[in-house]
Amino acid sequence: MAMFIFRRLFQTIPVIIGVTFVVFFIMQLVPGDPAVILAGEGASKETIEALREQLGLNQPLIIQYFDYITSLLKGDFGTSLKSSQPVLDEILVRLPITMELAFVSILITIFLGMAAGIIAAIKPYSLQDIGVMLIALLGISLPSFWLGLMLMYFFSVKLQILPVAGWDSPLHIILPAITLGVGGAAIVARMTRSSMLEVIGQDYIRTARAKGIKETIIIFKHALRNALIPVITVVGLQFGALLGGTVLVESIFAINGLGRMIVDAIRMRDLPMVQGGVLVASLIFVIVNLLVDIFYRLFNKRIDLN
Amino acid sequence: MKSIAERKVLLQVNNIKQHFTVKNDALFKPKTVVKAVDGISFELYEGETLSIVGESGCGKSTTGRAILRLDEPSAGEIYFGGENLLTVKKKDMRKLRGDLQVIFQDPFASLNPRQKVKQILNEAMATQKSVVKEKRPERMKELLEYVGLPLESLERYPHEFSGGQRQRIGIARALAVHPKLIICDEAVSALDVSIQAQILNLLKQLQRQFNLTFLFISHDLSVVRHVSDRVMVMYLGKIVEIADKKSLFDKPMHPYTHALLSSIPVPDPTIKHERIILKGDVPSPINPPKGCRFHTRCPFATDLCQETEPELRELEKGHFVSCHMVEKI
Amino acid sequence: MAEKEIPILEVKGLKTYFTTKKGTSKPVDGIDFVLNKGETLGIVGESGCGKSMTSLSILRLIPSPSGKIAGGSILFKGKDLVKLPESEMRKVRGNDISMIFQEPMTSLNPVIPVGEQIAEAIRLHQNLGKKAAWEKSVEMLRLVGIPSPEKRAKQEPFQLSGGMRQRVMIAMALACSPEILIADEPTTALDVTIQAQILEIIKNLQKQLGMGVIMITHDLGVVAETCDQVVVMYAGNIVEHTSSKELFANPKHPYTQGLLASLPNITEDVEELRTIEGTIPSPYNLPKGCRFSSRCPHSKDICSERNPELFEVSDDTKVRCWIYSDNWNNQSKREEECLNEKHS
Numbered sequence: 001m002a003m004f005i006f007r008r009l010f011q012t013i014p015v016i017i018g019v020t021f022v023v024f025f026i027m028q029l030v031p032g033d034p035a036v037i038l039a040g041e042g043a044s045k046e047t048i049e050a051l052r053e054q055l056g057l058n059q060p061l062i063i064q065y066f067d068y069i070t071s072l073l074k075g076d077f078g079t080s081l082k083s084s085q086p087v088l089d090e091i092l093v094r095l096p097i098t099m100e101l102a103f104v105s106i107l108i109t110i111f112l113g114m115a116a117g118i119i120a121a122i123k124p125y126s127l128q129d130i131g132v133m134l135i136a137l138l139g140i141s142l143p144s145f146w147l148g149l150m151l152m153y154f155f156s157v158k159l160q161i162l163p164v165a166g167w168d169s170p171l172h173i174i175l176p177a178i179t180l181g182v183g184g185a186a187i188v189a190r191m192t193r194s195s196m197l198e199v200i201g202q203d204y205i206r207t208a209r210a211k212g213i214k215e216t217i218i219i220f221k222h223a224l225r226n227a228l229i230p231v232i233t234v235v236g237l238q239f240g241a242l243l244g245g246t247v248l249v250e251s252i253f254a255i256n257g258l259g260r261m262i263v264d265a266i267r268m269r270d271l272p273m274v275q276g277g278v279l280v281a282s283l284i285f286v287i288v289n290l291l292v293d294i295f296y297r298l299f300n301k302r303i304d305l306n
Numbered sequence: 307m308k309s310i311a312e313r314k315v316l317l318q319v320n321n322i323k324q325h326f327t328v329k330n331d332a333l334f335k336p337k338t339v340v341k342a343v344d345g346i347s348f349e350l351y352e353g354e355t356l357s358i359v360g361e362s363g364c365g366k367s368t369t370g371r372a373i374l375r376l377d378e379p380s381a382g383e384i385y386f387g388g389e390n391l392l393t394v395k396k397k398d399m400r401k402l403r404g405d406l407q408v409i410f411q412d413p414f415a416s417l418n419p420r421q422k423v424k425q426i427l428n429e430a431m432a433t434q435k436s437v438v439k440e441k442r443p444e445r446m447k448e449l450l451e452y453v454g455l456p457l458e459s460l461e462r463y464p465h466e467f468s469g470g471q472r473q474r475i476g477i478a479r480a481l482a483v484h485p486k487l488i489i490c491d492e493a494v495s496a497l498d499v500s501i502q503a504q505i506l507n508l509l510k511q512l513q514r515q516f517n518l519t520f521l522f523i524s525h526d527l528s529v530v531r532h533v534s535d536r537v538m539v540m541y542l543g544k545i546v547e548i549a550d551k552k553s554l555f556d557k558p559m560h561p562y563t564h565a566l567l568s569s570i571p572v573p574d575p576t577i578k579h580e581r582i583i584l585k586g587d588v589p590s591p592i593n594p595p596k597g598c599r600f601h602t603r604c605p606f607a608t609d610l611c612q613e614t615e616p617e618l619r620e621l622e623k624g625h626f627v628s629c630h631m632v633e634k635i
Numbered sequence: 636m637a638e639k640e641i642p643i644l645e646v647k648g649l650k651t652y653f654t655t656k657k658g659t660s661k662p663v664d665g666i667d668f669v670l671n672k673g674e675t676l677g678i679v680g681e682s683g684c685g686k687s688m689t690s691l692s693i694l695r696l697i698p699s700p701s702g703k704i705a706g707g708s709i710l711f712k713g714k715d716l717v718k719l720p721e722s723e724m725r726k727v728r729g730n731d732i733s734m735i736f737q738e739p740m741t742s743l744n745p746v747i748p749v750g751e752q753i754a755e756a757i758r759l760h761q762n763l764g765k766k767a768a769w770e771k772s773v774e775m776l777r778l779v780g781i782p783s784p785e786k787r788a789k790q791e792p793f794q795l796s797g798g799m800r801q802r803v804m805i806a807m808a809l810a811c812s813p814e815i816l817i818a819d820e821p822t823t824a825l826d827v828t829i830q831a832q833i834l835e836i837i838k839n840l841q842k843q844l845g846m847g848v849i850m851i852t853h854d855l856g857v858v859a860e861t862c863d864q865v866v867v868m869y870a871g872n873i874v875e876h877t878s879s880k881e882l883f884a885n886p887k888h889p890y891t892q893g894l895l896a897s898l899p900n901i902t903e904d905v906e907e908l909r910t911i912e913g914t915i916p917s918p919y920n921l922p923k924g925c926r927f928s929s930r931c932p933h934s935k936d937i938c939s940e941r942n943p944e945l946f947e948v949s950d951d952t953k954v955r956c957w958i959y960s961d962n963w964n965n966q967s968k969r970e971e972e973c974l975n976e977k978h979s
Contacts, residue, residue: 212729575880
């Protein structure tokens with residue numbers, strides 16, 4: 001197992017290098033000259049040229065990339081073109097907010113999704129199954145910006161029980177987390193259902209029944225553990241989708257998180273900020289995938305043998 | 307049956323080995339090697355049925371697959387009609403594949419569910435180029451007649467047939483290209499007895515009709531007794547005994563063959579035969595026991611058996627046994 | 636036998652039907668048999684004859700909602716299992732009546748240590764604590780001949796060979812000393828030398844525990860080795876019910892005769908095997924008359940018109956075939972007359 005984790009960690013190194021590479025070069029392809037934007041309207045050619053020189057923008061790309069990587073290794077993510085603050089500092093302020101939101105959302109995805117999936121699978125093709133699956137279909141189909149606005153309208157404007165936007169109290173987390181988690185929950189629900197149905201048809205479930213074990217114990221002890229194996233993978237993938245979703249949801253609910261930071265930075269052509277934000281988000285995704293793999297391994301020891 | 311001297315060798319297998327390497331999780335540990343077949347030699351005479359029997363993991367199916375080059379053997383030579391199958395060029399191998407056909411255990415899995423019987427047979431003839439296009443419809447009719455299926459079958463899909471009928475389709479496909487040797491890999495194992503009997507009769511009849519040679523791989527000793535001329539018993543990738551059917555069933559020499567034969571439940575409650583119940587399971591082919599591979603379960607094993615691997619010795623004419631202790635048992 | 640004991644299991648007119656989109660199939664269609672204490676009853680037949688469905692029906696484990704017991708009764712020591720509420724039925728399963736299945740590879744839960752899978756049943760039915768149940772489960776593994784049972788109990792099924800897994804299944808089934816063991820093709824997936832081991836274990840434990848065994852198999856060799864009485868099934872019906880000795884010495888039903896004749900023999904050589912022509916009828920579309928009539932070499936008009944009852948041929952033999960009715964010979968005469976009339 002330790003060997004596996006070590007090897008798996010080793011494998012992430014090329015992935016991370018690849019990420020920096022992509023992040024760096026994609027930003028070069030984006031139209032618009034950061035020096036022009038930074039200098040402001042009506043700046044003279046000389047001013048722009050001087051800015052270029054200062055920021056190293058007139059170096060060949062490959063040199064710029066190497067400079068970028070070496071400073072990354074030193075923990076220097078660059079300086080924001082807009083606020084002149086170190087990028088890392090800006091990210092570290094916003095990262096906890098986004099992580100908190102993502103964490104609560106993924107909990108919603110996991111628990112809501114699994115519960116719905118189990119409820120549907122216990123009585124396949126019954127009314128409860130069809131009902132739950134219809135809701136799940138709705139959950140997948142609803143665009144999150146619409147869902148976010150609707151939730152805001154009902155709970156904040158009409159009923160006035162939850163805050164509209166911002167990030168001040170624990171109550172503020174509820175609506176954005178639901179908005180963000182529901183789509184994943186629907187996918188997890190469908191996955192759990194089909195996986196449970198497959199497992200319930202297995203011979204060992206029949207064996208458990210032949211022992212005289214109660215149906216609830218069969219579901220939770222004998223079936224669920226086996227059914228969860230494919231669900232874990234889906235949850236891992238959902239986390240990636242969720243990080244992407246924060247960009248939108250943070251904008252809707254005016255939350256000052258990493259996602260919104262990236263959006264603002266793109267709008268401002270704040271190159272170092274965008275690079276830093278995307279890089280951190282990618283790193284989080286790589287780490288989560290690593291955790292999922294390890295967890296999957298622990299859950300399904302049979303893989304060890306193959 | 308003709309005596310051995312008069313018969314022509316159709317297939318000669320020399321010391322083939324099939325070692326599979328298993329990927330290891332650890333970074334620096336040596337790779338694990340499964341010795342599925344570990345140096346076996348035998349010949350197959352024209353027109354005979356040689357059966358390979360043994361329990362799961364003994365290497366009987368692997369041997370069949372090696373001859374067909376479905377898995378490339380790790381070492382050894384296989385001569386078929388004077389040519390070494392393992393060194394012939396791809397182009398020639400394709401031609402030879404027409405002479406070598408196979409019937410698998412699960413006819414359903416080996417027939418394309420989206421093809422009509424007509425297409426299945428046509429494809430077999432087209433890949434081997436053995437039958438010109440114009441003659442194929444006629445040949446198909448002929449084939450169905452041989453295997454006892456109605457002509458309408460041509461327009462139907464595999465799922466419309468029962469297990470026994472599907473096996474007949476598999477046989478027709480194998481016959482389509484005028485093969486010399488058919489490898490039957492557990493060809494009747496999945497069938498009910500009454501259907502199994504039909505297929506066994508069919509195979510025997512076709513063998514007479516077309517002078518076919520069968521390599522019959524099976525775990526079912528009663529079936530083997532019925533179809534074979536000679537029988538080869540394998541254990542953990544090695545041949546333990548090979549002999550004429552009569553000689554093997556009436557006078558088994560290897561302790562493993564003894565145990566195997568005595569384990570079969572006989573459908574007659576009045577016969578109370580002595581049963582040798584072997585202890586334990588077949589050891590793993592990853593780390594087969596040193597010396598004689600059967601020594602861990604053999605009631606007669608001695609120090610010699612633990613140390614030295616026995617050779618296959620001809621103790622009676624055509625009866626080969628690989629056991630140190632045969633004479634003393 | 637001087638005085639007849641009350642049988643531990645009495646199945647009367649059992650019918651199990653399945654309703655699907657294709658229609659209603661009748662895999663078990665009126666089955667009667669009796670199992671006495673310490674006795675082994677074999678249920679034989681080819682795939683689709685309903686033997687496995689019969690065994691699943693006894694424990695009421697047929698897949699629902701498509702499958703249902705449509706009629707009859709299953710008396711376990713006088714108590715009708717068909718009418719038992721589910722919660723009561725659970726107390727019977729694994730405790731009074733246990734079952735082992737064909738596929739040891741898939742019949743054990745892959746993520747639960749085998750010891751726990753056994754201990755679970757013990758805790759459930761015997762009110763033992765966690766530790767005591769675990770010890771008992773290790774004890775059971777020792778009983779079925781698993782070497783170093785303390786170590787094996789902690790392992791998961793994938794670490795065990797096929798033969799070992801079937802031993803675990805047996806240990807699990809016998810953990811609560813059931814009165815009936817239903818063995819559904821217990822050795823079909825195993826190699827012959829392992830099959831011999833497993834049959835031996837079942838036989839020995841049956842002697843020790845005095846339980847009744849229902850052995851479901853397609854292998855007539857296994858029947859000959861293990862069974863006292865035998866039920867031969869064909870397309871949902873019992874076609875012959877007799878003692879094991881009688882079945883092999885003197886098979887009565889044309890199907891049984893055909894089945895025995897089509898077996899390749901291990902002791903003697905024949906050039907050609909006898910076969911039963913044709914295939915079994917679809918369970919969705921059973922013939923009106925005798926279900927074997929389309930494949931039977933002796934078939935007459937009456938066979939395709941009416942399904943025969945089980946005729947009592949001797950004390951311990953019943954056969955579902957018109958040949959054994961009183962008017963079979965008359966029937967033959969009548970047919971001859973018909974023929975003569977047509978000719979003249």
